[in-house]
Amino acid sequence: MTDTLNPPPLGEQPVPQQTLVGDQPVGEPSPADLQRVAAEVDEDIDLDELQELVPATDAITRYLREIGRTPLLNATQEVDLAQTIEAGKAGRAALADAQVDLSPTDRLQLKQAVERGNDARQKLIQSNLRLVVSVAKKYMGRGMPLLDLIQEGNIGLMRAVEKFDWRKGNRFSTYATWWIRQAVTRALAEQSRLIRLPVHLGESLGQMRRTAERLAIALQREPTHAELGTALGLPEEQVKRMLEAVRQPISLSLPVGESGESQFGDFIEDDRIAPPEEQANRSLMERDLVQAMSELPDRERTVLELRYGLHDGQRRTLEEVGRILGITRERARQIEGEALRRLRTSESGSGLRGYLE
Known part of the structure; x- marks a missing residue:
């Protein structure tokens, strides 16, 4: 659960x-x-x-x-x-x-x-x-x-x-x-x-299967896509697409090995989760970023937070930042530039470059 x-x-x-x-x-x-x-x-x-x-x-x-x-x-x-x-x-x-x-x-x-x-x-x-x-x-x-x-x-x-x-x-x-x-x-x-096929495709696949069986007997091997296409009067690419359509899904819970203690999903990498080293670096970077941002003047910190979505994940245009703060787009751009320059030259801000190299 x-x-x-x-x-x-x-x-x-x-x-x-x-x-x-x-x-x-x-x-x-x-x-x-x-x-x-x-x-x-x-x-x-x-x-x-x-x-x-x-x-x-x-x-x-x-x-x-x-x-x-x-x-x-x-x-x-x-x-x-x-x-x-x-x-x-x-x-x-x-x-x-x-x-x-x-x-x-x-x-x-x-x-x-x-x-x-x-x-x-x-x-x-x-x-x-x-x-x-x-x-x-x-x-x-x-x-x-x-x-x-x-x-x-x-x-x-x-x-x-x-x-x-x-x-x-x-x-x-x-x-x-x-x-x-x-x-x-x-x-x-x-x-x-994900699993239901149109009736006409099901019939075509049945014909393809029967043709493949006849060719396998005649050739003493599995026919290629090109050979299947020639026998059926279909382009090779269409044969490939039809075979792709009938691939059966495999359950991630499918037991693997003689003991059955492992499951198929255990061997698939979850790319949504960063490796431990990357997670650790991200945590350190976030800590250092918070420290560097805390040294900025309130207005510059607010502009960067709005511009790059540091709080809510929503990045905003300079025009949107200006509208929120009651300033012009150009002034928002100037404040952003001043804040970034201050971060680059500050001691705490310079430490962030190590995470990006």
């Missing part, structure tokens, strides 16, 4: 901007859609039954127990949380607007509204995690493990939290159920595309 089952707080994981089922974008549910869903919403889950359906591990048991302990929300609580989330979004927008001149009191109040909005968002998500499980379990047996279905459903739940409009009078649980279903069915559709 991984932490991906628990949706992170606002800002730690982006919410998808568009939900797809297959290749089709999904818009807002119609009133008729929500009316059908409302009759089927089931927020109750039988924990004992679920634990029989998934591997019995402490992590899984703990997760199911935790979501079972979180109280369900009534309609009034849903609306209250939705309004608080909306106020937080408005506060965040006001704080980001460089054209608005805010007093220290107003800025503090807006920051508090943003924090309350984040808390409300998290509570609305946590209070509906059992709803995700209730929907996900109905799609078991279609090629995806229950835990994967729950993870996909959690993405749909976060999408519902972002899009819910309390003014329309719908229960959030009804609205969220619709989005959870879209996320789960999309995931199932995408997985099925």
Whole structure:
């Protein structure tokens, strides 16, 4: 069980901007859609039954127990949380607007509204995690493990939290159920595309297999792609593409060796994880960068943080930096140049060059 089952707080994981089922974008549910869903919403889950359906591990048991302990929300609580989330979004927008001149009191109040909005968002998500499980379990047996279905459903739940409009009078649980279903069915559709072939291609491959068998008998060896293409009246490249299409996926859990203790995935390097030496160098570099940046004047440090996304990972143009700080693009460029020159000539900044060589 991984932490991906628990949706992170606002800002730690982006919410998808568009939900797809297959290749089709999904818009807002119609009133008729929500009316059908409302009759089927089931927020109750039988924990004992679920634990029989998934591997019995402490992590899984703990997760199911935790979501079972979180109280369900009534309609009034849903609306209250939705309004608080909306106020937080408005506060965040006001704080980001460089054209608005805010007093220290107003800025503090807006920051508090943003924090309350984040808390409300998290509570609305946590209070509906059992709803995700209730929907996900109905799609078991279609090629995806229950835990994967729950993870996909959690993405749909976060999408519902972002899009819910309390003014329309719908229960959030009804609205969220619709989005959870879209996320789960999309995931199932995408997985099925990995192994399902069009009928006409399946027939062509059958003919190719039979032709290959006849050629192998006649040639006393396996035919080449070119020989297969000649016999079938197809270009060699098309034969290669057809054979590529039928490659069977290999499970990472496939036992390897006589003992079966090792798995196929154990021998595949995870290129998403840097080697220990690289991780150590990165940690040291980040430490030295923080030290070097702390010696800069506030304005120069802020410009570099905005320009290179040192806090939020979002790199900004000089024009955007200028707009945020209320200065011209040219002035932002000058301050950036001054900051970089100061870093190059400072004792702590010069130490950063060793990491880049």
